Amino acid sequence: MQTLQLDISGFEEKIPLHRYIKEMMGFPFYYGGNLDALFDELTSITEPIDLTLIYSTTPRGKMVEYTPRLLRVFGDAARENYNLHLTVRAVS
Numbered sequence: 001m002q003t004l005q006l007d008i009s010g011f012e013e014k015i016p017l018h019r020y021i022k023e024m025m026g027f028p029f030y031y032g033g034n035l036d037a038l039f040d041e042l043t044s045i046t047e048p049i050d051l052t053l054i055y056s057t058t059p060r061g062k063m064v065e066y067t068p069r070l071l072r073v074f075g076d077a078a079r080e081n082y083n084l085h086l087t088v089r090a091v092s
Helices: 014-025 035-043 063-080
Strands: 002-007 049-056 084-091
Touching: 002 014, 014 035, 014 063, 035 063, 049 063, 063 084
Parallel strands: 002 049, 049 084
Antiparallel strands: none
């Protein structure tokens, strides 16, 4: 099982965040960089992965509104795809 940690706590904008997620998760070049594309990729994972998602309890910039939506996508994808083992950790 692959183990991966995504620390999104320092991001303030969506575009750099999705670039980071794409690179860290090894998504294909055509990854759309939005929540729908993220859900599609997460639910398409075919090999078991233990993913820890670290987010800030005090997000900045556009992440104030985006973080709850992002967390929901990760959670929904983990419930749908048994290969995705998700741990969510908050930092301040």
